Amino acid sequence: MQIAAVQQEIQTARERGPLREIKIPPCPEHLRRLRAALALPQPDLNEVQAIAAEDVAMSATLLRVANSPVHLGGGSPCVSVGQAMTRLGLNLTAELMTGFLVRNAIPVNSPHLARFWERSSRRAAAMRLLAPKLPGLDVDLASSFGLFQHVGMPVLLQSVRGYGATMVEGAARLDRPFVKTEDINHKTNHAVVGALVVRAWGLPQPLMAAVRLHHDFTVLTDREIEPGVPLLVAAGLVAEQLMRRTESLPPDADWTQHGEAVLNWLHIHANELDEWADQLAELED
Known part of the structure; x- marks a missing residue:
């Protein structure tokens, strides 16, 4: 097939x-924007950061993961979305943002x-x-x-x-x-x-x-x-x-x-x- x-x-x-x-x-508009930013020959990191910053809960998710023991190491805690993205890397950042957006689009109760x-x-x-x-x-x-x-x-x-x-x-x-x-x-x-x-x-x-x-x-x-x-x-x-x-x-x-x-x-x-x-x-x- x-x-x-x-x-x-x-x-x-x-x-x-x-x-x-x-x-x-419907597909969340933020997810459409995120995928468009990632699909560029050079992913638009400013757009990815802007999308994350527009939702307080999504920003909090990135900061929570970036400051978790797995990623914090001996470094200082991240205090901004940009710092969290730098620590997590683009792939993991995109994965976390996608997961957040999909969960909110299709809630399970x-x-x-x-x-x-x-x-x-x-x-x-x-x-x-x-x-x-x-x-x-x-x-x-x-x-x-x-x-x-x-x-x-x-x-x-x-x-x-x-x-x-x-x-x-x-x-x-x-x-x-x-x-x-x-x-x-x-x-x-x-x-x-x-x-x-x-x-x-x-x-x-x-x-x-x-x-x-x-x-x-x-x-x-x-x-x-x-x-x-x-x-x-x-x-x-x-x-x-x-x-x-x-x-x-x-x-x-x-x-x-x-x-x-x-x-x-x-x-x-x-x-x-x-x-x-x-x-x-x-x-x-």
Whole structure:
């Protein structure tokens, strides 16, 4: 399946299929500005700083992270957004700002998705950790994928009657994948809806395709799909497993079924996985 085919699938489902009634929150204007500033041949740091400064809570987020023990070291505390950006670097600054803006655009107030955005942010951090270790994995796409991978869940929860019960059922069933339960109950699933969000917000097409296919590991052997998409999907599964290790949780169903194949496809050894899990834990301390 090529990216164009994923795009057409989403378009058809939106026009004539089960996505017609799904309400997609609009992309925050600050996020559009941020991505435009970052997309320039030389990213516009003044614009990035201006965007952050326009929201007191977003500025406070950058300062809090910049002054955390992980980043403070023996230095003096940052007192301005500019100082925080310098300490954090552009990639992490952009990741934190994106996460803040997306959380506020798609709020989650449900016990069915407890800690949803916290875990999404941790997944983005795990993907950022993996980016320099996996050749060809773009750090911006990687962290965005970590953040948006399951974004279809809160959108479905807000738009579709009974989706909360589907989440409970899907998590409890052992006879079929979670997305299969979603498909049976609602004729769509969070991967499709998440791809719709990414598409509607004008985010990169490889990100849209990877969100759509993040439970479909046949992409690893699909010669039609653009190479960046299976790399994101495979790295996403590794990132989830790293997170679960730091949380002392057992492997999820995808890892149990596909983890070995993904590690082989990425040419990752088990000892590397142990080392990366330790590195992720250190980032979170």
